[in-house]
Amino acid sequence: MKTRTRAQAKLITAQLLSGAGIASGYAVGGLLAEEITGQTSMAGLAQMSVILGAGLIAYPLAVLAGRAGRRTALTLGFGIGTLGATIVLLGVALQFLPLFMLGMMMCGSSTASGLQARYAAVDLVDPSAAGRAMSLVVWATTVGSVLGPSFTAPGAHLGAALGMNELAGPYLISMTAFGLATFVASTLTRKIKPGAAEAVAETTESSETTTEPATMKLGPALRLAAAHPVPLFAMITIIAGQMMMTNVMVMTPVHMDHQSFSLGAIGIVVSVHIAGMYALSPVFGWMADRFGPGTVIVGGVVVFAIAITLGVVDAAAEVSSMPLLSTALIFLGIGWSMFLIGGSALLTASVPRHAKVTLQGASDSAMNLGGALMAAMAGTVLQAGGFLWINMMATIVLLIALAFSIRAIPLMRWPGQKTSANAENTAEASYAD
Numbered sequence: 001m002k003t004r005t006r007a008q009a010k011l012i013t014a015q016l017l018s019g020a021g022i023a024s025g026y027a028v029g030g031l032l033a034e035e036i037t038g039q040t041s042m043a044g045l046a047q048m049s050v051i052l053g054a055g056l057i058a059y060p061l062a063v064l065a066g067r068a069g070r071r072t073a074l075t076l077g078f079g080i081g082t083l084g085a086t087i088v089l090l091g092v093a094l095q096f097l098p099l100f101m102l103g104m105m106m107c108g109s110s111t112a113s114g115l116q117a118r119y120a121a122v123d124l125v126d127p128s129a130a131g132r133a134m135s136l137v138v139w140a141t142t143v144g145s146v147l148g149p150s151f152t153a154p155g156a157h158l159g160a161a162l163g164m165n166e167l168a169g170p171y172l173i174s175m176t177a178f179g180l181a182t183f184v185a186s187t188l189t190r191k192i193k194p195g196a197a198e199a200v201a202e203t204t205e206s207s208e209t210t211t212e213p214a215t216m217k218l219g220p221a222l223r224l225a226a227a228h229p230v231p232l233f234a235m236i237t238i239i240a241g242q243m244m245m246t247n248v249m250v251m252t253p254v255h256m257d258h259q260s261f262s263l264g265a266i267g268i269v270v271s272v273h274i275a276g277m278y279a280l281s282p283v284f285g286w287m288a289d290r291f292g293p294g295t296v297i298v299g300g301v302v303v304f305a306i307a308i309t310l311g312v313v314d315a316a317a318e319v320s321s322m323p324l325l326s327t328a329l330i331f332l333g334i335g336w337s338m339f340l341i342g343g344s345a346l347l348t349a350s351v352p353r354h355a356k357v358t359l360q361g362a363s364d365s366a367m368n369l370g371g372a373l374m375a376a377m378a379g380t381v382l383q384a385g386g387f388l389w390i391n392m393m394a395t396i397v398l399l400i401a402l403a404f405s406i407r408a409i410p411l412m413r414w415p416g417q418k419t420s421a422n423a424e425n426t427a428e429a430s431y432a433d
Contacts, residue, residue: 004124007189008133011117012140014184018078018114019141021085021177022050022107023274024151024170028263029104030254030379032167036097040254040383047250048375049101051242053084053108054115055368059218061112062361066215070120074113074185081110082182085175092168108368110178113185114141115364119357122348128289131345135285138341141278152267214354221358225351233408234347235363237297239370240401241339244304244394246371248311248332249273251378252325255387259320272326276333284341292413293346297405300338304398307331308391315388346412 029046037045057077065073084106091100118134125133151173159169216224225231252273253266261269288296310328314320343363351359374393381389 003189007124008121008136010184010188011121011137014074014078014181015114015117015137015140016143017177017181017184018081018110018117019143019274019278020151021081021174021181022111022114023270024155024173024177025085025088025107028152028156028167028170028253030250031257032092032100032165033097034254035165035167036092036095036100040258040379043251043254043379043382045097045101045376045379046104047246048372049104050108050111051246051368051375052372053105053368054111055108055365055370055372056105057109058112058115058364058368059361061109061116062357062364065116065120065361066357070116070123071185071188074117074120074188075182077109077113077116078178078182078185081107081113082175082178084109085171085178088171089164089168089175092165092171107174107178110181112364112368113181116360118344119348119360127349130348131285131288131293131341132282133285134344135281135283135288135341138281138285138337139278141274152270153264156263216355216358218358218362221355222362224355225359228350229404229407230350230411231347231359233404234293234343234350235359235366236401236404237300237339237343238347238363239367240397241300241304241336241343242367242371243374243397244308245277245332245336247374247378247394247397248307248390249329250375251382251387251390252329254379254382255390256320256325261320261322265322269322269326269329273329273333276330277337278333280334281337281341284338285345288342288345291415293342293349294409294412294414296338296342297346300335300342301398301402303331303338304335304394307335308394308398311391311394312388315386315391320387 029050030043033046034040034043036042057080061073061077064076084103087103087106088100089103091097091103118137121133121137122130152170155170155173156166157169158172160166162169162172225235249270252269256266256269284296284299287299307328310324310331314324314328317324344360347359347363348356374397377393378390381393385392
């Protein structure tokens, strides 16, 4: 028990530090890309690079976790992020876009590691408490992520005092935070391995000795998910939530800068958005365990719809309103949290244990690659159609996610449903076929 508690505390601490490092540079990344290139359409390159890096590294880190344990994977992931922040500083100093983008991609490794940390928390607890376990680690990002953007202005002053480009200053804070997260991850126990707690629970419940199937490779695991509506919808939910959030959030600082908001005001809006992303995650984790992940996802659909509507209202106004933007961004963050936790809990509960780590890594890669695609297009879309078109893109993604829910809804667990056990047994039998 003490070992598990210490491990959870370390995961929470590493996630807090990582969140601070990511958020510190979040508000200025697009501005730096715009400054280096001189083109608004290139502003999305910064976050596109971060998200692309997270997408490319997430699956290899998951494979490494399956082979060598979570400690090795998380330490390496945060370490790559630390080096990435250093390269960002060099790229800005040289005003060399390829180097800047490489550093941003490497910073994405810290994002991927933070996402993997939520599954590491699940590996420590009984499967019935999976939602709450992962939500506590996600919640830990609240403190770091809310504080991170608050360091934007002080970081800029620090950069200027050191003779650097002041917009690069926040990445000094990112570098330090990622480095500390790397150290904390390196002190985790070696016993944290994917599916460890679930295996113990199954052994306790059954006296029979069973042979554990080998971990599924990527191709068969993806075919399994594609053939079953519930895990497929779970993965689509995780991916869609990231795409909608990234699309709107990446361009909000640029939109505000064009509306002559101060750097401090931009940092505040980013802070409240990130608070929405993480602050209520324990509530959503409890809801997922108590009422089923589907309930959380349905709530996320409603919240995303509100966020998009508020964004459209702001875009239609002659002058942007900071209270309106802040409210829209809070709802955007809450919707992302509900999709991430609901989708992750649904994925974890709906696939066989030997497919979990593969599909967890694949879904994290896909969510970040999808976000990178949206970020890559966002600058051009903002330039062509303004903030209205940005919100319309998010609407399209939400409608696609709803289309995938049609086949999954009858098979998911809902409050008061008495046939969920039969549905689960039917699904389990189909996996065995």
